Amino acid sequence: NAGVTQTPKFQVLKTGQSMTLQCAQDMNHEYMSWYRQDPGMGLRLIHYSVGAGITDQGEVPNGYNVSRSTTEDFPLRLLSAAPSQTSVYFCASTEGGTGRTEAFFGQGTRLTVV
């Protein structure tokens, strides 16, 4: 199993540009989520999804959009990149229902906005 795969691993954007961070999981997990991690800090939840077609906001959702059209994929869209969005982004997935409750994380996308 590949687990949780994030692409790209690195990205540099200019202020105002838009882009989509990709996240895919092959474990048939219901729950998926996006976190960001700023230097020296813990991870903060941006958006999450409890199943295809269902998304909700986390702690820091402003400036980001998500959609969940399939169980496997959960892309994160930056609408108009700002330097404050320079961060490392992590995608995670978790089983739903009565399954295991631990989260599996991808290896991260390092985003720099100049």
Place this chain on the structure above:
Amino acid sequence: DAKTTQPTSMDCAEGRAANLPCNHSTISGNEYVYWYRQIHSQGPQYIIHGLKNNETNEMASLIITEDRKSSTLILPHATLRDTAVYYCIVRVGRGTNFGNEKLTFGTGTRLTIIP
């Protein structure tokens, strides 16, 4: 989610047991203690979790005090590969919706294994 308090950093000699403490004095009755670690800014990795009984798996042991206000993660024979930031998180185990299951990360404990 209950707030947790962890030491900022710790050192441990290679081959010795690493004992990482966590205080969670405001934990609720339905909240579990979860431990994750993050190596070299990779994605966090799940280690172990528990409610009130001590737990052990292939990676570590988790000791939770009887009043559940604190816990200790034990890596029995630390290796250089265990150098990482360790996060103690409290949250419901399986709530009615994922909003109750989200992980709230603090700044964790930076554990350095000394050769």
